[in-house]
Amino acid sequence: MINVALANATGTINVMDVLNRVVNWTFTFLLAFAVISILYSAFLFLTAGGDPEKINKAKSQLMYSVVAIAIALVAKGVVFIVKDILGIPNTP
Numbered sequence: 001m002i003n004v005a006l007a008n009a010t011g012t013i014n015v016m017d018v019l020n021r022v023v024n025w026t027f028t029f030l031l032a033f034a035v036i037s038i039l040y041s042a043f044l045f046l047t048a049g050g051d052p053e054k055i056n057k058a059k060s061q062l063m064y065s066v067v068a069i070a071i072a073l074v075a076k077g078v079v080f081i082v083k084d085i086l087g088i089p090n091t092p
Contacts (some may be wrong), residue, residue: 019082023075030072037065 021029083089 026075027072030068034065034068
């Protein structure tokens with residue numbers, strides 16, 4: 001097992017802890033964005049009134065939501081890939 005740590009003036013920082021924090025913040029932000037975006041696209045669908053341009057805008061907004069969720073899930077998977085490359089056991 002490889003233990004990767006960086007030394008600084010206040011002590012050592014474990015790289016995996018930093019990576020986990022960044023990924024967790026990114027995951028939380030992207031999921032919050034996705035929920036707000038889904039609600040906004042639902043609002044656009046409801047207020048479109050059959051206008052094809054507004055419906056297309058709502059569909060594209062919904063696609064952005066799906067992309068945000070996919071990126072959030074990939075970000076969570078990056079941690080496991082890095083741990084596997086470094087030989088660190090995957091513990092919750």
